[in-house]
Amino acid sequence: MSDLKAVTDASFEEDVLKASKPVLVDFWAEWCGPCRALTPELEKLAAAHEDKIEVVKVNVDENPAIAAKYGITSIPAVFAFKDGEKVHTSIGAKPQPALEQEFSDLLS
Template sequence: MSEITPAVTEATFEEKVLKSDKPVLVDFWASWCGPCRQIAPSLEAIATEYSEKIDIVKVNVDENPGIAQQYGVMSIPMLNLYQGGEVVKTIVGAKPKSALVRDLSDVLEA
């Protein structure tokens, strides 16, 4: 975990994600997941480049099974984009940074 994409837990999810003033991309991941590790640098780059527009946080599904279950996380990596406390977009699977930026263009180019 890095300061750029901080970890969020069941205890901090509501405050950091649902009550955030700006869009939050939640990366549902696990330490044993290879594709999750593959996309981490891309997510950190997006978080750095677009820090005024979006927050990116990580939820370890092994440590926070309640959140994973609540949001129907069946396969990882899974990214949920939250705005105003609601899921407005879901991205499943590892994608290159360019594809992630394209998928998030509504928020990043707003």
């Protein structure tokens, strides 16, 4: 099981949109192999930058409303939110250095 916080349809607004720092949201599913490969990379990213960002997970099978709201059609999908707005999207499993490069504006 992941060390990352699980966010639900019910808690999304509070945990993500009203968060005091940028949040990376990993939209994933249990049956998705690339999603499982991405989780340890996101955990490393979260640990390395815990002072700047928060990383959370949304299971799209268990939380269809939030997945539909953001038009999730491919997983894993990592959306970056800052001040309640979606500011960046990353699709697919990537290693931590690639994630750091993609989200560098939130990590500096």
